[in-house]
Amino acid sequence: MPSILMNLKVLLPFQIFLEKTDVLRIVAETREGSFGLLPQRLDCVAVLPPGILIYETESDGEVCVAVDEGVLVKAGENVLVSVRRALGGTNLGQLRNAVEQEFLVLDEHEQCIRSVMAKLEIGFLHRFASFQHE
Template structure:
C-alpha cells in the first residue's frame, strides 16, 4: 500500500503522484516523515524542501512555500503558495534563487507603482481642498 500525493497551488494542481512510499516535509518544529501506515494528521508547512519517493521516479525534491499538509488514509494533500521541482538539490537551489530574485524585482515594481498612485492621490486631495 502506497500513498497518493497531490500538491496544490492557489490556481492549479502542481503535481499529482501515486505510489509514494515516503514523504518528508518541513514544519515549524522541524522536518517529519510520512509512511503509508502513519496515522492521519495535519501539519503547517514552512518554506523548505518537500521530498517524496516513488518507485518510478526515485527521490524527488520540491521547494515549497508555506502552506498546509493533510494526510487522510493513503491520500496526502499539500497546499502551498508556490512550488518548484528539481531533479537534484543543487539545480533546485539555483532555480529557487533565480525565482526569488525575479519575485523581488516584481515586488519593487509594485512598490514603485503604489508610491506613484499615493503621490497622485495626495496631489489631487490638495488641489481639491485648496480649490
C-alpha cells in the same frame, strides 16, 4: 497481503502542480523540523514553511520539490499539500537556493500590501473597540 501506498497531490492556488500515486514515503519540513510520512502513519495536519518536500516512488526514486508556505494534510492514503508556489528540479542545491531567493524574500509589492492590510486591521480593531465602549 499487498502493501498500501500513498497518493500525493501538490496543489497551487490555481492548478494542480503534481499528482503521484504509489508513493512509498514523504519527508516534509515544518518550523519544528523535518518529519516523515509512511503509508500506515496516523492522519495528521502540518503547517509548512518555505522548504523542500521529498517524496519517493518505486518508478521515480527520490524526488525533491521546493515549496512555499502552505499546509500538508494526510487523510488515510491521501496526502494533500496546498502551497502558494512550488518548483521541481533535480539539483537539491538549486532548489534550496530557489527557496531562499524566491520564497523567503518578500518582494517590495507584497511587503507594501502586507503593510496596508496591517494598518486596515488595526484601524478596524480601534473602531470596533470604541464602538463597544459607546
